[in-house]
Amino acid sequence: MNFLWPSMLLLLLLVPLLLLFYLWLLQRKKKFAVRYASLGLVKQAMGGASWRRHVPPALFLLAITALLLAAARPLATIVLPTQQETIMLAMDVSGSMRAADVKPNRLEASQHAAKAFLAELPRNVKVGIVAFAGSAQVAQIPTVNREDLNSAIDRFQLQRGTAIGNGIVLSLATLFPDAGIDIGNLTYGRSRGISLDQPPATKEFTPVAPGSYGSAAIILLTDGQRTTGIDSMEAAKMAADRGVRVYTVGVGTVDGETIGFEGWSMHVRLDEETLKAIAHRTQGEYFHAATAEDLKKVYQTLSSRVSVEKKETEVSALLALLGALFLITGAGLSLLWYHRVA
Secondary structure: OEEOOHHHHHHHHHHHHHHHHHHHHHHHHHHHHHHHOOHHHHHHHOOOOOHHHHHHHHHHHHHHHHHHHHHOOEEEEEEEEOOOOEEEEEEEOEHHHHOOOOOOOHHHHHHHHHHHHHHHOOOOOEEEEEEEOOOEEEEEEEEOOHHHHHHHHHOOOOEOOOOHHHHHHHHHHHHOOOOOOOHHHHHHHHHHOOOOOOOOOOOOOOOOOOOOOOOEEEEEEEOOOOOOOOOHHHHHHHHHHOOOEEEEEEEOOOOOEEEEEOOEEEEEOOOHHHHHHHHHHOOOOEEEEOOHHHHHHHHHHHHHHHHEEEEEEEOHHHHHHHHHHHHHHHHHHHHHHHOOOO
């Protein structure tokens, strides 16, 4: 635990002084009782009133301790509801998603898992969907309408090519519509002399710490084998510079399988290294789903990850509330047992 005003902790030295003062009062009361030979006073001074007589003062001391700690403005890492208001699902619809190493095939398994994920999310979280193959398209702009999202997922059609970078960049462009992110410039920029590392000069942009943007996240689901489009790591850098975490989900097996489609065949396998690198670059996480059941569990895990987050926050109010409860309890017990607050 850290403190914003650590110097206030010096006031905690008052607590043992108050304890010593309380013990001195008890000793003084004993001497006073013996001097006047009053049986009632002696009984009370020697503890005839039982352990209960010490409970209210103990609660008062605990209350003072809690309030002094609150005055130091402590910071603690606790689990809080996430600030993320928008989640972009970037889903692979390339021909390699036809592979049946995940039953019934990678695409259908990912569709079922994505729908289950939407059902688990809080209703106030907006979700947008980007489908990518040789290019990327916005299948559904961010919305809280789960029926529209499910319909967009059902409309997926397999296409040739796998442009993972395009899926990430289009997700960023959807999250930041005024940022001037142009996929055309990024894809063909080298031939036009346009830098891929910076947005257009007309847009001011200052990179932030990776993972620091708390209002959105991207979940990228793919087999990880890029064949065209923007370089995946350049796209990951763009996300990292904007503080957006990219959670990557690898669908399929590392060994993969050979599939046939419209008279051609190809061997497809999971490229875990790329997906791990994207997640690491953006302070996200990588998940592997080798089976349909694994994929469901991954999305269940992601649902909890994006619904709550660990964050360092000030807990002064909690300690102040604890101190107030100690005070009220001590005063209440004193009134109940002795008909006075003392």
